[in-house]
Amino acid sequence: MERKQPDLVLIVARSFATKLATPTVIIDARGDLVYFNDAAADVLGRSYLDVGALRASRWQELFEPRTLDEQPLTAEQTPGGVALLERRPVHDSFAMRGLDGREHEITVTAFPLFSHPDEVVGAMSIFWELPAAP
Amino acid sequence: MIVRVWGARGSLAAPGPATVGYGGNTPCVELELADGATLILDAGSGIRELGQRLLQRDPGVAHICLTHLHLDHVEGLGFFGPLWRAGWKLRFWGPPSTTATLRERVSRYLSPPLFPIGLSEAPAEATFEDVPRGPWCVGSAIIEAEAVEHRGPTVGYRIEEEDRVLAYLPDHEPYLTAALEDEPRWISGWALAAGADLLLHDSQYTDEEYEQRLGWGHSSGTHAAAFARAAEVSRLALFHHDPMRSDRALEELYDEVAELLRNDQEPPLIAREGLEIELRAAP
Numbered sequence: 084m085e086r087k088q089p090d091l092v093l094i095v096a097r098s099f100a101t102k103l104a105t106p107t108v109i110i111d112a113r114g115d116l117v118y119f120n121d122a123a124a125d126v127l128g129r130s131y132l133d134v135g136a137l138r139a140s141r142w143q144e145l146f147e148p149r150t151l152d153e154q155p156l157t158a159e160q161t162p163g164g165v166a167l168l169e170r171r172p173v174h175d176s177f178a179m180r181g182l183d184g185r186e187h188e189i190t191v192t193a194f195p196l197f198s199h200p201d202e203v204v205g206a207m208s209i210f211w212e213l214p215a216a217p
Numbered sequence: 218m219i220v221r222v223w224g225a226r227g228s229l230a231a232p233g234p235a236t237v238g239y240g241g242n243t244p245c246v247e248l249e250l251a252d253g254a255t256l257i258l259d260a261g262s263g264i265r266e267l268g269q270r271l272l273q274r275d276p277g278v279a280h281i282c283l284t285h286l287h288l289d290h291v292e293g294l295g296f297f298g299p300l301w302r303a304g305w306k307l308r309f310w311g312p313p314s315t316t317a318t319l320r321e322r323v324s325r326y327l328s329p330p331l332f333p334i335g336l337s338e339a340p341a342e343a344t345f346e347d348v349p350r351g352p353w354c355v356g357s358a359i360i361e362a363e364a365v366e367h368r369g370p371t372v373g374y375r376i377e378e379e380d381r382v383l384a385y386l387p388d389h390e391p392y393l394t395a396a397l398e399d400e401p402r403w404i405s406g407w408a409l410a411a412g413a414d415l416l417l418h419d420s421q422y423t424d425e426e427y428e429q430r431l432g433w434g435h436s437s438g439t440h441a442a443a444f445a446r447a448a449e450v451s452r453l454a455l456f457h458h459d460p461m462r463s464d465r466a467l468e469e470l471y472d473e474v475a476e477l478l479r480n481d482q483e484p485p486l487i488a489r490e491g492l493e494i495e496l497r498a499a500p
Contacts, residue, residue, distance in 0.1 A: 084411050086412075087402070087408065091394075094403055199350075
């Protein structure tokens with residue numbers, strides 16, 4: 084039996100996210116998307132149950148993150164990626180496309196998930212849609 | 218390995234006629250490994266009597282794995298005979314903390330005003346280490362410790378020897394982390410228990426009690442059964458009995474759990490003081 088499982092901090096973060104009404108995305112230490120909650124599904128265009136876990140390269144390809152002036156962002160340049168790589172909280176805004184084809188501008192607060200003072204097991208990003216320009 | 222239960226009561230020692238059948242001592246489980254090494258899981262009040270037995274032999278080494286430092290899991294230390302006998306080497310393992318070393322945290326209990334004598338006065342040679350992040354060996358056993366869902370820093374243990382596995386999660390509330398019926402890898406503690414021959418698991422509450430104590434860090438018997446099923450263990454032993462639970466009430470809880478697991482595994486059992494189970498490699 085394959086016994087590998089995520090660190091408890093990631094498990095508890097995911098459990099927390101399931102209960103939040105705020106859109107929330109969780110990535111693991113490799114930057115792979117391992118969960119997003121129902122509130123996030125409204126923006127991302129499909130539910131997590133439909134989509135499942137996504138490798139970093141795949142979610143970057145699917146959601147097409149871009150700066151607000153339309154410069155492409157890599158997964159590492161999104162707030163979640165920066166939080167993971169630089170081990171610090173980040174707040175930023177960017178544009179992305181949902182899996183239903185709708186465009187969104189979102190503002191994101193991301194922070195790293197430390198299981199030990201020297202070990203980051205992932206990052207949690209909570210976000211809101213930016214109000215549409217008048 | 219031989220597994221001996223010296224205490225299976227949770228939260229508070231509960232001696233008396235109503236609990237004499239399964240015992241009132243708080244958690245302590247002795248593992249006698251194939252090479253003769255002694256591994257002790259938790260230091261609840263059950264460790265007092267175990268200590269008396271260990272003193273009958275020449276001083277040696279004992280490894281003591283603490284799941285966490287709630288009082289019911291350390292309260293027996295002050296009366297653990299080998300700690301007060303020169304020549305004994307006691308190696309403690311426990312959950313890491315960001316605020317204090319394991320020795321400092323254990324010393325909070327073993328020092329005035331909570332205890333008259335300080336840990337530093339104990340004649341035995343005691344060492345304290347955070348559990349490693351990967352497997353490590355004690356005698357002929359391989360041990361794994363992982364953080365599990367409970368109040369405060371807490372680990373569960375998986376001990377493997379001769380292809381037999383004991384999983385020990387005495388204080389655990391996996392229901393908080395995921396639906397217990399699916400996605401096993403997202404259930405706290407699952408990897409520790411997966412495929413174990415014997416799982417000693419928290420089953421403190423009835424379903425009705427759990428509704429009032431959600432988030433207190435413990436499981437109902439129903440949740441223990443669901444966890445055991447998700448982890449595909451061979452046998453579940455109900456552990457960490459509520460101090461208010463009489464022997465008779467405990468057997469009623471057992472009946473409910475046994476019914477849930479009727480088709481899945483060997484019949485569950487109730488961990489009781491004096492219980493001895495040998496986990497031996499298949500011939």
